[in-house]
Amino acid sequence: MADYKNEFGVFAERPKVEKKIFDRNKVIAGLVIFLVMVTIPLWQNLGKTVAAPTPNLDTPVIQKLAEKDKKCVMPKEWMRANHMQLLVDWRDNVVRTKEQQVTTSRGRNFVASDKKQYLASLTNTCMECHSNKAQFCDQCHNYVAVAPNCWGCHLETGKKLAEAK
Amino acid sequence: MGMDRREFIRIAGLSTLLGLGGKGAFELLAPGRVEAEIIPAPRSMKAKRWALVINQKKLDDATAQKCAAACHRVHNVPDFINPPDDKLKLNPGVANRYEIKWLWTAHFHNAFPGDAPPHLAEKVEHMSFLVLCNHCANPPCVRVCPTKATFQREDGIVMMDMHRCIGCRFCMAGCPYGSRSFNWMDPRPYVKEQYPGYPTREIGVVEKCTFCDERLAQGLQPACVEASRGAMVFGDLEDEKSQVREYLRKYFTIRRKAHLGTNPQVYYIV
Ligand code: SF4
Ligand code: SF4
Ligand code: SF4
Numbered sequence: 001m002a003d004y005k006n007e008f009g010v011f012a013e014r015p016k017v018e019k020k021i022f023d024r025n026k027v028i029a030g031l032v033i034f035l036v037m038v039t040i041p042l043w044q045n046l047g048k049t050v051a052a053p054t055p056n057l058d059t060p061v062i063q064k065l066a067e068k069d070k071k072c073v074m075p076k077e078w079m080r081a082n083h084m085q086l087l088v089d090w091r092d093n094v095v096r097t098k099e100q101q102v103t104t105s106r107g108r109n110f111v112a113s114d115k116k117q118y119l120a121s122l123t124n125t126c127m128e129c130h131s132n133k134a135q136f137c138d139q140c141h142n143y144v145a146v147a148p149n150c151w152g153c154h155l156e157t158g159k160k161l162a163e164a165k
Numbered sequence: 166m167g168m169d170r171r172e173f174i175r176i177a178g179l180s181t182l183l184g185l186g187g188k189g190a191f192e193l194l195a196p197g198r199v200e201a202e203i204i205p206a207p208r209s210m211k212a213k214r215w216a217l218v219i220n221q222k223k224l225d226d227a228t229a230q231k232c233a234a235a236c237h238r239v240h241n242v243p244d245f246i247n248p249p250d251d252k253l254k255l256n257p258g259v260a261n262r263y264e265i266k267w268l269w270t271a272h273f274h275n276a277f278p279g280d281a282p283p284h285l286a287e288k289v290e291h292m293s294f295l296v297l298c299n300h301c302a303n304p305p306c307v308r309v310c311p312t313k314a315t316f317q318r319e320d321g322i323v324m325m326d327m328h329r330c331i332g333c334r335f336c337m338a339g340c341p342y343g344s345r346s347f348n349w350m351d352p353r354p355y356v357k358e359q360y361p362g363y364p365t366r367e368i369g370v371v372e373k374c375t376f377c378d379e380r381l382a383q384g385l386q387p388a389c390v391e392a393s394r395g396a397m398v399f400g401d402l403e404d405e406k407s408q409v410r411e412y413l414r415k416y417f418t419i420r421r422k423a424h425l426g427t428n429p430q431v432y433y434i435v
Contacts, residue, residue, distance in 0.1 A: 090203065091328060095324070096324070108203075108204075108205055108206040108209060108382045108383075109203065109204050109205070109207075110202060111204060121362075123361075123362055123364070124362050152367040153327065153364040153365050154364045155359055155363075155364065155365065157361045159361045161361070162361035
């Protein structure tokens with residue numbers, strides 16, 4: 001048999017190393033504890049169901065609208081998926097620029113597909129109708145665990161609503 | 166379990182087709198961005214170069230204070246010196262440092278340092294000058310802002326995009342007029358009366374006068390001009406027939422620290 005060589009020297013034959021875990025019980029117990037700790041959030045929520053959000057459209061302003069005007073600036077399904085993109089576009093157009101360059105188109109009015117114009121404004125347009133932030137916005141945001149910081153600055157009450165009150 | 170070559174190619178091909186279909190469908194359902202459908206409001210005021218003339222001869226102290234109050238009211242500017250609630254009171258040193266100002270008054274020596282002759286006219290000595298962002302044609306604040314949160318619009322307004330400001334305060338160091346204020350703490354509790362429809366600010370952003378861009382877009386004069394009872398004139402510097410040009414033709418005006426080369430666009434009739 002050829003000499004066996006490793007970083008410690010040259011051996012006549014492969015050195016016999018005992019294959020065993022020292023302190024086997026302690027190590028396994030430790031591993032189990034570690035795994036349980038790491039997965040605690042899973043165990044805690046096991047079997048619990050979180051109710052699906054049911055955004056509420058019942059606000060005074062929406063109730064007052066005629067049946068044919070009870071629609072959003074864009075179709076409902078589109079808004080569900082893309083309202084954040086719409087808001088970012090509104091923001092860029094109102095505050096800065098088209099295409100985010102330094103020169104600007106600076107629009108204020110959003111033209112809906114039926115040619116109706118709306119002021120491009122979260123507070124003064126969206127929140128005018130959806131004045132029930134907790135039921136309309138927060139429910140879904142909480143459900144999907146997103147925390148948009150729009151309302152850190154933007155107020156919940158727009159001008160028209162404040163005047164009506 | 167193996168997969169023969171034929172099957173691999175079949176699955177790869179199918180999934181490529183599906184992938185393409187998915188993207189195509191996405192483009193069909195949500196074509197690009199929606200910004201093309203945003204247009205200026207019909208009433209919005211336009212100019213080549215906005216400028217402001219302040220007629221200090223017509224401006225008494227009380228009116229100046231009213232102008233500042235009007236500006237701060239419609240822009241939800243917090244008041245750290247006299248908070249709306251006693252519980253929010255800060256110690257005076259802190260309050261002074263935290264103070265947020267868009268439009269305020271200063272004496273000649275502070276507003277025009279170095280420009281006073283040894284014996285300044287008594288009237289001018291005691292005058293309260295209304296000072297604000299000069300919307301400089303050559304704005305150092307814009308040059309130093311690393312994020313373009315402050316930028317110059319093509320109509321001359323030096324605009325603030327609070328969404329983008331990272332609060333580095335380079336602009337405050339760059340501005341030679343102290344026109345900019347930093348939000349050291351959440352300003353919302355310190356807003357006396359929330360003005361509906363205009364945002365407040367968050368901790369960590371810089372704010373300043375924006376020449377009332379939101380009012381110009383609705384065809385309204387700036388709030389301070391409206392409150393000034395004729396002592397302030399706002400208009401297009403490039404338009405020969407504008408009131409601003411008329412005033413500049415008629416009266417001798419001075420500007421703040423014009424020697425610095427910022428080309429300020431707020432003119433004072435003294
Ligand atoms: S006054 Fe200051 S903040 Fe305003 S444009 Fe000039 S440098 Fe910028
Ligand atoms: S504080 Fe904001 S506006 Fe000023 S330079 Fe920094 S990012 Fe720009
Ligand atoms: S122009 Fe508007 S933002 Fe600027 S000081 Fe006057 S009221 Fe305030």
